[in-house]
Structures are given as structure tokens and as C-alpha cells.
Amino acid sequence: MLNSRVFKTISVQLTALQSLIFALCFFALLVITYLTTTAALRTQMQTEIRGHLTAMMEEAKTDGAEAIIQDIKESLTQTSVNQGYYFFSDATGKKLAGNLDNIAPVDGWRENGVGTIAASQGSVNDDDDRQIWAEGVHLPDGSYLLVGQDAYRLLSVQEAIINAFAWSGGVSLVLAALAGIVLSRGFLRRIDDINQTSLAIMDGRLKERIPIRGTSDEIDRLSANLNQLFDNNQSLLESLKQVSANIAHDLRTPLSRLRQRLEEARTKANSKKSYEAAIDDAIVESDQLLSTFAALLRIAQIESGSRKTGFRTFNLTDVFSRVADAYRAVAEDQDKKLEVNLDDDVSFFGDSDLLLQMSVNLVENALRHTPSGTTISLQLEHTPAGPVATISDDGPGIPADQIDKVFEHFYRLDTSRATPGNGLGLAMVSAVAKLHDIVVALENNNPGLKVVLKFPKP
């Protein structure tokens, strides 16, 4: 279950680092507690021994050495764990009383050389023998008195501190490590989900998505963003697929037609005139191909946003009236009517050439897809929310389920592609609109189609 990957995860590494810092703090705490407690206990022992010593000396002042001997004997008859240790000698060094022997008569506090207590005595679980801590003093008559205590109290406290720290530290470390492993396995599982999904998508299963827990934590947000990326990726790939298929169709058809005609001319043409006709046809065909290419390149260029550098403020009314002027006669020739209603001096910040082409494409689109007798209306008005242009017709309109698709590259309602045009006109409209933040809405004109262009506020 615990594979080596767990130990390579960030959360395990973080947990390890955290545990290390925790252990260091713990150790520092231990050292401080140990030292202060030891110091306090030592002071306490020193005070106690000094008190005992002083009391005995006070007694000796009034009652002489006998009092001390009596005191020591009394003390030694009491059996308690906290039994004292004594040594009393006269000025010549001869022991008069006490339970210690062969003590060098040295004044002051001593932690060594007084005597040892076997490890078996007392309840300290220590293998080492314990020292007796004592203080010695010479009395005015030259005799020597030493009072000591078993260092057991101090040692047992020290041992308790170390034990407590060792246990709690050990348990904490184990808990921290477990927590780290559990956390990292959860983390790892979610990372695994992301990895699996990425691999699946790389493998071509574009519909796979990373599961979202709904906790909106970092990983959830990352997953949501990645899912968004996959969505975009999928739609881009799908449109690319569609575009490639359409390019293949739109370019292969005229190319094969071109080839066929040239071949036909090569085998059948017998006069200069028929050769010329074949060549003229070929030129028309290749011009159509070139214009499709040019339109594709232009759309790509518009979509890249590089035209933004040439933006400036221009008169939108002029642009629309130029379109109206150019197409009024064209509409009349097709027995259609172009109604124009433009507010004066509508200005806009953008690329006037592109806006011109956009409106031309929309008007051409309306002309191309409506029967004779249709009225096409071109409107431009000031509104508080910015300029609004409307290109509407009372022709057959677009089926509701196809409205969204008409702005795709090469999309044509007429799937047989029998009508002229390269199918890129509305794709170009969409690209220009996107570049200028113009909102394009297709609406039902009851009957007919209404294209509404909502320009951003200048």
C-alpha cells in the first residue's frame, strides 16, 4: 500500500520538515526544563542541608559536641527513604558519630567523594550508583561536621523529565508521520486524478474531466481551471477538425474541378478558342481558391489581434453609408430593396477597413440568402449604451437550431455548398466583432433574420 511514491510527495516532505522542526523545539524544551528543574532542585537540596547543618551548629554552641552526636544518632534511628548521611569528627580527625567513613575534612558543598549508594537502593531505575551530596564545615573547636543527602530526588526528577519527553515526543512524531502519510495519500490520489485525466486527454479521450470535490480548495480550483482548459482545448480541436474538413472540401472541390478542366482541355480542345476558354476557366477557378486563402489568412490575422495597433476614431455613419451606396444598386438589380436609416455622426474607435468589410459581409449575406422581393434594412443609431447597428431582412430567416453555428468558419446552411461564397463571410464578421468587443446577436425578424451589432460605448 505504501509505495515509494508516497515518500516523494510534497506533503510527506513537508511533514518530515515539520516533524524535524517540531523535534528540535521539543529537544530545546527538554533541555531548558531539565536544566532549570535540576538547578531548582539542587538549590533546594543545598538549602535543606545548609539548614540542617546550621541547626546542628546552633545546638553545639549551647550544648557542645554531645548534642551533635545525639542529633546524628537520633536521625539515623529513623528509617525513611529520605534518610540523611552524617559524619562528625573531632579536631584530630577521629570519627565521633555518623554513618559515613573516611571523609576528608573539607569545608563547603561537595557532590563527589563523599560516598556512593548502590543502584539497588531507592526506586530510581538507574544502573549507576548514586552520589551523596553533602556540605561540610569546621566547628570553632576544630571538629568537623558533614551533612549529606542521597541525590535520588534530583536524579528521579531528571529521569522523569527525560521519560516524559521521550514518550510524548515519540508519540507525537509517530502521529505526525502518520498524519503526513494519510494527508499525502489523499493529496496523491487527487494528483493522480489530474494525471490520469491529462493522460486520457493526451490519449485522445477529450471528454475526460478531473473530478471536482466541491471543497473549493487549491486543488479543486486547479482542477476546475484545468477542466476549463480542457473544455477550450476540446472546442478548439473540434472547430479545427471542422475547419480542416471544410478546407479539404472547399479547396479540394475547386482544385479537382480545375484539374479536371485542364485535363479535358489537354485531351479535347482543338482550337485556340477552346484552349483560351479552358485557361480562362482555370484562372477564374484559381482566383476563387486564392480568395478563399486570403480570407482565411485575413481571419487568422484579425483573430490574432495584431490589427489593434491601427485603431483610431472614425465616423461609423460614413462607413455604413458607403456600404449602402455600393449595394443599393446591387439590391435593385436583384429585385430587392435596401432601406437605409442611419443616425448622423456616429463615431467609433477601431479599424474602419475591418468595420467596412464586416458590414459588407453582413449586407452581402442578406442579399445572398433572400429571394427577390425582399427588403433589407440597414440601421445605425446612437443609444445610451453605445452605437447599435441592425441589418435585417424579411426573407426566410435561419432555423433556430442553426443560429449559433452560422458564425463558424465555413458554416453554410446550404450544406450542398451550391451557392457562391467561400463560407467565411460570417466567420470574418465574428472575428472583427470579437476584436472590437462588438456583441453580435442573431434574432428572428418574424419573418426573416435580424443581425444586431451592439458596439461598446466609446
Next chain:
Amino acid sequence: MAQGVDKVRSNVADQASVTSKENSAVWPQKQGSMKLLIIEDDERMADFVLRGLKEHGHVVDHADNGKDGLFLAAGEKYDALIIDRMLPGLDGLSILKMLRSTNNFTPAIFLTTMDGIDDRVEGLEAGADDYLVKPFAFAELLARLGALMRRPPVSDVKTEIRVGELEINLLKRIVTRAGKVIELQPQEFKLLEYLMRSDGRVVTRTMLLENVWDFHFDPQTSVVETHISRLRAKIDKGYKTEMLKTMRGVGYSLRAE
């Protein structure tokens, strides 16, 4: 002469170019021989243009890189320059800027590729008189060169133009043929004015779109054809000679006979 410069002289060379220079100040000038320089590094393209122009009686020099091109353009007198935008050594834009900065105002046509659609503005700003997107029809280049030649000096503002029986008064905006007034819509008037200024030269559909409608793209419907046929109905219908002629696969021209 630097390597790569390949001087080509047609048989009518010097005499013709002198004639063209004398005539260029006089408006309008009939079809004549021009002395041209093409700066183009693509061999096939250069060869195609070179042969075509020579067949039409023009004298053409060719440079296949920017430095030689600038050297020739600055040193010799040409009627027009045809400059490719992308060149090894020195690009077309720089050549033109340098020439213009030395007060050399030889008319220049820029050749750009399809994917450099913004080049038009840059080229015109650098001082080009016209631009042409590759690949182009040879007739288009020829028509545009012709248009450059008949471009009048700025001071020469004509108010009346006459071609055969047809007369146009630009101030009063009146058109007459053989003295009879013809009513024209504003678009038709602009179209006719441009055709008359072209003085019998062929103008292409693209040139009309650019100059009459200011459309720098190719609309999918027949804006030009519609207006041409309307104009033709007004100026030619009922008259013996058809002045507005369609040159199949090339364009249109307005001629007295």
C-alpha cells in the same frame, strides 16, 4: 555593375524612354514605353514580370536584392519602380524610405504577400503609390503601372475631362454625350470620373473597388459589375459606338472609339 543586377534593354529603349519622360508632364499620355526597375528576389516571379513587361515594349532593369535595387533606383531615372516587400539585404520598405528621404519621388508599386495584409498601410506610409498583393494577374500590374503614369501632378486640377463625345464637368457634376445631358447617380458619376481619368487605359475590377469605393478587399458580390452595367446603360445605350468596353479577364476601359 554589382552582381545580380541584370540589365535588360528592349529595342525601343532610349528613344522610347525619352518620349515617355517628355510626355509624362503632359496629361494625358497614350500607351508608351516606360523604363522600369523591378526589385524582386524570387527568380520565377521576376522572370514572369520581366518577360511580360518586355513583351509590352517596356524597358526593364532587374535587381534581385535590396542593396543593388537601391543603388539602381537612386542612380538611374525610371518611370516607375516595382519593389517586393521582402528582400534579402535591405527590405522594400527601407529602400522606399531612403529614396523618398532623398527627394526621389519616382512612382513605386509595392508587392506584398497575401498574409501581410497590413503591409498596404505601411507601404503607403513609406511613400509607395500603389500596392499589389501576390499572386497577382499580370494585367493587374500593367493596369496599375498605366494608372501611375497618368497620375497628374498635384497642381494640375482638371475641372473638365473629355473622351470622344463624352464630357464630364467635375465642378458642376454634369455629364454629356454628344451634347446630351446624362443623369448619373453619385456612384456612377464617381465610376465614370475614374474611367475618364484613366484615358483609355484598362482599369481592373480591383482598381475600381479601391479607387471608386475605397474597398481594400474582395467583396463576394458584383458591386463593380452592377455599376458598370448601369453606367453602360446610361452612356452607351442608343449610341452607335460603345465607349465603355469590357476586356474579358482583365477589366474595363473607356475609349472614344
